[in-house]
Amino acid sequence: ISEGNLLYKCLKISELFHKKMLFLEERNGVLNTRNFILRGMCAIYLVAFLSFYHQNEGLFGDNGILPARIHISNTAKITAMQKRPSLLHFAYYLGIDTASMVDFLALAGVLISFVGFISQSFCLMSTFAALWALYYSITQVMQVFSNQADLLLLEAGALLLLLAPVSNTRRETPTDRIGLLMIRWLLFRFMFVSGGVKLATSCPQWWSLTALERHFETLPLPTPLAWYAYYLPSHYNQLGMVFTNLSELLVPWLFLSPLLSMRTVAFYWHMFLQFHIIITGNYGFLNFLIVILLFALLDDTHFLRPRTEGVWKERLRTVFKVIVFLAIGYAGFFLYGIGFKNGQFTFKLKFKKADYDHFFASALRISPLLPLVGVIVTFMYEMMGHPLIRRAKSLLGMFYTILTTSFFLLCCIGLIGMSTVPHRNAHKDSNISHTEVGYMYSKFQHLSLVNEYGKHLREIRPGRLEVILQHADNIEGPWEEYEFQYKPGNVNYSLPMAGPYLPRLDFQFYDVAGAPIDRHPWIYALALRLLTNEPSVKNLLSSRNFPRQPPKFVKATLYEFHYTSWNERNNVAYWTRQPAGEFLPPCSVDDATLQARLKALKIPLKYKVPPVTNAVLKNALVFVRKQATLIEGSFFVFTFLALGFAIIATNRRN
Structure with a gap:
């Protein structure tokens, strides 16, 4: 484009506007950041599929707790696909049953x-489209065993379609920064709401800053460090509660900042938080997924600092x-009135x-409004300065890039x-479920x-109740x-x-333990599988004390659990427990x-x-x-x- 051309003058004016008026830091690459996130998300998908596959037969197999065939019709009807879209409906064409199709997709x-x-080079848009479709399909049979991690993975996986390149993983695209901003918006929503609902419920333990101590004893699957x-x-622990509230209510606003320095502070702050969550609780791949998504806060200067950058x-x-x-x-000190007296921190909200x-x-x-303005400004930013547009080999190529980027903007x-x-x-004061947007x-x-x-974070549990399953050959x-x-x-067993x-x-x-059994009818299905010694369900439990022959009776009893005292821990045990009532009365197959x-x-x-056609x-x-x-x-x-890390290292x- 010649210097006298009107388009050239417009580009120079827009570049000046970008540098002087938007107050953004200098343009840094995001290619390595994007590729790291895509590769990390493949690892998360791998963990999620493996974790599901290993438990699938016992949970959703033909003789599992909640068989998949009950919820997914093994027919070729188009109406079934429209009602519950899932690749599982194609089992009919592969000549296998629904349970086998779930295994096949996993x-x-x-x-x-x-x-x-x-x-x-395999981290392409088509790859992530396939992964999302496969994982979405198997979540259709999870029922009560679905987890918040599944929802976050599905939403993050959908955003990867905006981030992953169509064909070339070695080249930046104009949609990269838009995709990274959408991931930051997802992280903001997850963190801010997770922290916000705690104090919104008026739960006294959140407001008195004592919830963290109770949390370590009542979290779903604690690790030894939780003790x-x-x-x-x-x-x-009260100071830790303040740190958690700041992490979830204040720091997430930095996720949406245009300044890399502010986002970097938020990155390390939340990395510190996620590390402590991982070492104290078994939440599956949820926190590992969050760790990967947090890299959307950075750019390539974090991976490789330019040599030309000055010391000052x-x-x-x-x-x-x-x-x-x-x-x-x-x-934090101002909002929570943090002080120090007699060797201890004091707090006054x-x-x-x-x-x-x-x-x-x-x-x-x-x-x-922040991500909305952000994606629009980022779109303008890319239109002004991205090499695929400014250095397009042809006018047709430039318009194609602008058109596809505009489509991505509308999707966002x-x-x-x-x-x-x-x-x-x-x-409740901001709910818009009954508006036109809510209807859409x-x-x-x-x-x-x-x-x-x-x-699930609206209230902290006052204590820990556990359901203990038992079996016997005599009701007495x-x-x-x-x-x-x-x-x-x-x-007596370790966490x-x-x-x-x-x-x-x-x-x-x-x-289950915090509600009546009528709210969890799947317990009866589990009781049936235990009464028949179903091998696939046996694999979900520990092999210790599992009966060799099917028992005649099973029952479930509630126990109240507490951590052992500091001195009792020397005797190996982590817990003490006392009976707290009957959950499932003794029952037999009849x-x-x-x-x-x-x-x-x-x-x-x-x-x-039933027999299958594709043996x-x-x-x-x-x-x-x-x-x-x-x-x-x-x-x-x-x-x-x-194995994957070994191949990568090799x-x-x-």
């Missing part, structure tokens, strides 16, 4: 995500980060419930608009493109306990470390109540698997399943991750 997800994990965290001095410029950036960090700390409700509702209303604006509905549902959101809600988070006893691999039960593996049955029992509940669940006492594929899936069950779930996941060395 294994396909394992294969695709593993290749993406070890090969950067030690529980016995930290109370004022340290780097020092000024460091000083600015320190100022931001100190400002957050000062806000400087705000009331009415003040907080006004702040939270207002923040929920205003916050969507639509997603931001829809996300305001679940985002504002966190507080309800039409797409089943696709999990945008989701609501933080529901003696009763022997079933033991789980990760859920607290036997007080486990599951890493990114998500044990869904153990995790679901956390919700029990009328059990049979009535199973009938309501559409689960027969005996089920004969070769069916037998191959059975063979792979037998090999997978030989390894414990967390080791199964770690094996694939270790390729780098070569």
Whole structure:
């Protein structure tokens, strides 16, 4: 373009406007950042598929707790696909049953995500479209065993379609920064709502800053370090509660800042938070997923600092980060009235419930404007300065890039608009579920493109109740306990470390103990599988104390659990427990109540698997399943991750 050309003059004016008026830091690359996130997300998908596959037969198999065939029709009807969109409906065309199709899709997800994990060139839009479709399909059969991690992965996976390149992973695209901003908006919503709903509920433990101490004893699947965290001095746990509130209510606003220095402070702040969550609780791949998404706060200067950068410029950036960090700390000291007296921290909240409700509702209303303005400004930014537009080889190529980027912009604006509905549902004063936007959101809600988070954080539990399953050959006893691999039960066994593996049955029992059994009818299905000694369900439990022959009776008893005292810990045990009532009365296969509940669940006492037309594929899936069950779930996941890292290291060395 010649210097006298009008287009050239417009580009120069827009570049000057960008540098002088938008106050953004200098343009840095995001290619390495984007590729790291894409590769990391392949690893998360790999963990999620492996974790699901290892438990699928016991949870959703033909003789599992809640068989998938009950919820997914194995027919070729188009109406079934429209009602519940899922790749599972294609089992009819492959000649296999629904349970086998679930295995097939999970294994396909394992294969695709593993290749993406070890090969950067495979991290394309088509790859992530396939991974999202596969994972969305298997979530259709999860039912009560679905987890918040699944929702976050599906929403993040959908955003990867805006971030992943179509063909070339070695070149930046104009949509990269827009995609990274959308990930930052997702992180903001997840963190801000997770922190906001705690204080919005008026739960006294959140307001008295004592919730963290109770949390370490009542979290779903604690690790050994949770016991030690529980016995930290109370004022340290209160200080930790202040840190958590700042992390979830104040720091997330830095996610949406155009300044890299502010986002870098937020990155390390939340990395510190996620590290402590991971080492004290087994939340599956949820926090590992958040860690990967946090890299969207950075750019390529974090991975490789340019050599041309001056020393003073780097020092000024460091000083600015320190100022931001100190400002957050000062806000904490001011809002929570932190003092130090007699060797202990003291706290006195400087705000009331009415003040907080006004702040939270207002923040929920205003916050969507930030990503909306951000994606529009970023779009203009890319139109002004991206090499694919400024150095386009042809006018047609330039217009094609502008057209596709504009389409992505419209998609992002639509997603931001829809996300305001679940985002504002966190507080009654900002709820817009019954508006036109809320109606539009309800039409797409089943696709999990945008989701609501933080529901389970509204109240901290006053104590820990656990359901203990038992079996006997005589109703009078003696009763022997079933033991789980990760859920607290036997007080003499150590607390486990599951890493990114998500044990869904153990995790679901956390919700069961706090409610009547009528709200969890799937317990009756589990009782049936235990009464028949179903091998696939046996693999979900610990092999210790599992009966060799089917028992005649099973029952479930509630126990109240507490951590052992600091001195008692020397005797190995982590827990003490006392009976707290009956949960499931003793029942046998012939029990009328059990049979009535199973009938309501559409689960027969005996089920004969129908013949399939594709015996070769069916037998191959059975063979792979037998090999997978030989390894414990967390080791199964770690094996694939270790193999992937070994291949990556070997390729780098070569």
